[in-house]
Amino acid sequence: MPTTITDVVARDIRFPTSSARDGSDAMNPDPDYSAAYVVLRTDHPAGLEGHGLTFTIGRGNEVCVAAIRALAPLVRGRTLESLTGDMGAFWRMVAGDSQFRWIGPEKGVVHLATAAIVNAVWDLYAKAEGKPLWKLLVDLPVEVLVDAIDFRYITDALTPEEALDMLRRRVATRADREAEIRRDGFPAYTTSAGWLGYPDNKVRHRCREAVADGWTYVKMKVGVDAAADERRAALIREEIGPDRVLMMDANQCWDVGTAIDRVRALARFRPRWIEEPTSPDDILGHAAIARAVVPVAVATGEHVHNRVMFKQLCQANAIGVCQPDVARLGGVNEMLAVLLLAAKFGIPVCPHAGGVGLCEYEQHMSIFDYIAVSASLEGRVLEYVAHLHEHFLDPVVVRRGRYAAPQRAGFSITMRPESCAAYEFPDGDFWRAQRAGAAFTG
Amino acid sequence: MPTTITDVVARDIRFPTSSARDGSDAMNPDPDYSAAYVVLRTDHPAGLEGHGLTFTIGRGNEVCVAAIRALAPLVRGRTLESLTGDMGAFWRMVAGDSQFRWIGPEKGVVHLATAAIVNAVWDLYAKAEGKPLWKLLVDLPVEVLVDAIDFRYITDALTPEEALDMLRRRVATRADREAEIRRDGFPAYTTSAGWLGYPDNKVRHRCREAVADGWTYVKMKVGVDAAADERRAALIREEIGPDRVLMMDANQCWDVGTAIDRVRALARFRPRWIEEPTSPDDILGHAAIARAVVPVAVATGEHVHNRVMFKQLCQANAIGVCQPDVARLGGVNEMLAVLLLAAKFGIPVCPHAGGVGLCEYEQHMSIFDYIAVSASLEGRVLEYVAHLHEHFLDPVVVRRGRYAAPQRAGFSITMRPESCAAYEFPDGDFWRAQRAGAAFTG
Numbered sequence: 001m002p003t004t005i006t007d008v009v010a011r012d013i014r015f016p017t018s019s020a021r022d023g024s025d026a027m028n029p030d031p032d033y034s035a036a037y038v039v040l041r042t043d044h045p046a047g048l049e050g051h052g053l054t055f056t057i058g059r060g061n062e063v064c065v066a067a068i069r070a071l072a073p074l075v076r077g078r079t080l081e082s083l084t085g086d087m088g089a090f091w092r093m094v095a096g097d098s099q100f101r102w103i104g105p106e107k108g109v110v111h112l113a114t115a116a117i118v119n120a121v122w123d124l125y126a127k128a129e130g131k132p133l134w135k136l137l138v139d140l141p142v143e144v145l146v147d148a149i150d151f152r153y154i155t156d157a158l159t160p161e162e163a164l165d166m167l168r169r170r171v172a173t174r175a176d177r178e179a180e181i182r183r184d185g186f187p188a189y190t191t192s193a194g195w196l197g198y199p200d201n202k203v204r205h206r207c208r209e210a211v212a213d214g215w216t217y218v219k220m221k222v223g224v225d226a227a228a229d230e231r232r233a234a235l236i237r238e239e240i241g242p243d244r245v246l247m248m249d250a251n252q253c254w255d256v257g258t259a260i261d262r263v264r265a266l267a268r269f270r271p272r273w274i275e276e277p278t279s280p281d282d283i284l285g286h287a288a289i290a291r292a293v294v295p296v297a298v299a300t301g302e303h304v305h306n307r308v309m310f311k312q313l314c315q316a317n318a319i320g321v322c323q324p325d326v327a328r329l330g331g332v333n334e335m336l337a338v339l340l341l342a343a344k345f346g347i348p349v350c351p352h353a354g355g356v357g358l359c360e361y362e363q364h365m366s367i368f369d370y371i372a373v374s375a376s377l378e379g380r381v382l383e384y385v386a387h388l389h390e391h392f393l394d395p396v397v398v399r400r401g402r403y404a405a406p407q408r409a410g411f412s413i414t415m416r417p418e419s420c421a422a423y424e425f426p427d428g429d430f431w432r433a434q435r436a437g438a439a440f441t442g
Numbered sequence: 443m444p445t446t447i448t449d450v451v452a453r454d455i456r457f458p459t460s461s462a463r464d465g466s467d468a469m470n471p472d473p474d475y476s477a478a479y480v481v482l483r484t485d486h487p488a489g490l491e492g493h494g495l496t497f498t499i500g501r502g503n504e505v506c507v508a509a510i511r512a513l514a515p516l517v518r519g520r521t522l523e524s525l526t527g528d529m530g531a532f533w534r535m536v537a538g539d540s541q542f543r544w545i546g547p548e549k550g551v552v553h554l555a556t557a558a559i560v561n562a563v564w565d566l567y568a569k570a571e572g573k574p575l576w577k578l579l580v581d582l583p584v585e586v587l588v589d590a591i592d593f594r595y596i597t598d599a600l601t602p603e604e605a606l607d608m609l610r611r612r613v614a615t616r617a618d619r620e621a622e623i624r625r626d627g628f629p630a631y632t633t634s635a636g637w638l639g640y641p642d643n644k645v646r647h648r649c650r651e652a653v654a655d656g657w658t659y660v661k662m663k664v665g666v667d668a669a670a671d672e673r674r675a676a677l678i679r680e681e682i683g684p685d686r687v688l689m690m691d692a693n694q695c696w697d698v699g700t701a702i703d704r705v706r707a708l709a710r711f712r713p714r715w716i717e718e719p720t721s722p723d724d725i726l727g728h729a730a731i732a733r734a735v736v737p738v739a740v741a742t743g744e745h746v747h748n749r750v751m752f753k754q755l756c757q758a759n760a761i762g763v764c765q766p767d768v769a770r771l772g773g774v775n776e777m778l779a780v781l782l783l784a785a786k787f788g789i790p791v792c793p794h795a796g797g798v799g800l801c802e803y804e805q806h807m808s809i810f811d812y813i814a815v816s817a818s819l820e821g822r823v824l825e826y827v828a829h830l831h832e833h834f835l836d837p838v839v840v841r842r843g844r845y846a847a848p849q850r851a852g853f854s855i856t857m858r859p860e861s862c863a864a865y866e867f868p869d870g871d872f873w874r875a876q877r878a879g880a881a882f883t884g
Contacts, residue, residue, distance in 0.1 A: 028544070060512055103502040109550050252547070312726045
């Protein structure tokens, strides 16, 4: 029996992370980690639902919710099988609707909403197949994976035939890598030691905790004040020692010339990479910075909005680390394109996961990338942030700096119903209590 | 007495242009030209209001309206003087709000909404000063114009000091150019002869009309079918003769390799430019096409979302014609940045005006550009589309292929109240009649 999507429910869920400066950086002093959350209701006898979200940092989340509601008629009433039978056609139907396309195209709010809906369909698909999403992807025929990709605008860098060849070359050895990941997990780094709004003593304390917990990769935020950056970099380097890996993240706060000067000044702390040194749109600027700050690698991607931009970042030798976000790109389909582009250009993929639900999402992408696309762990580490996992039914499991491979069916993105109810904006219990000046007792 | 913005009203206005295929092209077969329209109500004794809009093609217009409503608190309750006293700070406040910025940044729906609000403030400012917008800009001190620009991310191509120098060099001769434009108007081209959805005989008829009306520049749509493009190009070239200028517009429908092949095949019809040959995000792709199709110029801009992208199109020698849209960029402030970037790189600006209200807007930009920035008409022609002007209180006046300089105070974007009422979606009289299957008698 086919499964019909009977309704599409969009919800505005916001968490008050700004109160403790969790998530604060040079561009975002007071984020409230939020999700424009979508539930695909179905007539499946087991009551299966597809869940997806796109991530925002507070104000404007309602605009993404409005966009999800606008796109909803494209999937409401469709059967799951009619979508999964040709995932490429499904993606083009959502991302390519000509009238909606005008308000992107393939960028900004409408693309964020596309991600939420597309990922909800993949979640439903994986649940229906009884597999975690990464395993569903690994088990799909490589021809089906390639058909899921929209190659429009990227054929000058990657053709379907090349993509097929690349995937086929990995098939014989996939089982070994799958067994390895099930046994050892996937390597991770922590961003939770060095948020910009934390005072020095909190950063020092967090670094000691991170080292004790077995982390070997630590990321710090930089960018507002040069002297403070150097002071904090020295402090963190002192705490983590010379052998652990330090990364730096400027969150787009510099112009090209300033970025070059500031990264050169910070190079003595031996950062592995400088992340988002300038505008995410500035391909040529990233290339200029990358040439000027060797051996520090340039990383970007959390705000890079589609495969056309990633194609150019690869073509221009602008990045040494590729950081796509499956909730910023148009969902899993476009992520597949970016994983293959990065692999073709030999650039390691370290997805962006600094937001609510993003660790849950991106672990599937990194594990699939290793098993089926890149076949390498060299330079691959997946971001981890410590907060808000308690709101998910299948939260990430991280031990000694590694993600355990998800076991449950789906995309791990289903939130606890009580969390949705409490943090729905503006009328959930938490936000009502907040407005009333009362304590929220959960 | 200061003028306070007492309310911000956002409306969803849609016109049923798809019924006659007006506006149809290779990517947009059935656009309903629409406006996410904003009215800034004030306590000004003369009842002054600021009007602005962003343009969409139908579905999704409600998402832009939601974004305008989300941004509205940033200006509601402010005095006009507190905004115009530092237009740069005003722009950064709207475009740079850190939480809203996440859902762009500076692109897509939130940037379209920014354009509507920013332009409404400029409209109010011009009305308060009793000048058409182009004249207000011409009369502002050059220091004030430069202060209105956000130079973030473009200082590697253009500094505030350079911008100031460029504007100062034009001051002595501005009065001559202003007199010339008041006398002769600004040169235009027509897009209304060659919409893709028109049958050949309608195209032929429209071309004859255009020639009879004095048009010397005609643009046609291409892209879906190679044979049809060549047949229509031959037909149009036959109608307009060898000396009039023909432009071609592919509306993003090709990949890079296809674009090169198709433009080379169309070169025998001697198009002045090929517009939007591929993705608007593909800077390197445009550069590759530009190198391959000389002497046809590559043009793009209507979907180029911000100054960072235009900077790179200039730096990469990717365009020979720059087509910014003041409703796609973040309004007048960002348009100033793009006019100056293009002037520095010696690239003529021919703004995009193919949409409801865009001719009304862009005439002010082109006239200002000529008088105060470029000081040249060489290669400058402003797009004209023939439909929907009747809905504006101060519609464009075009005679013998030239725009007359607007005389009335403001940005010419105020719609007739009866048009707003009739075409408000979904409950205006037109749309009610449409749903009821009845004729709208207006």
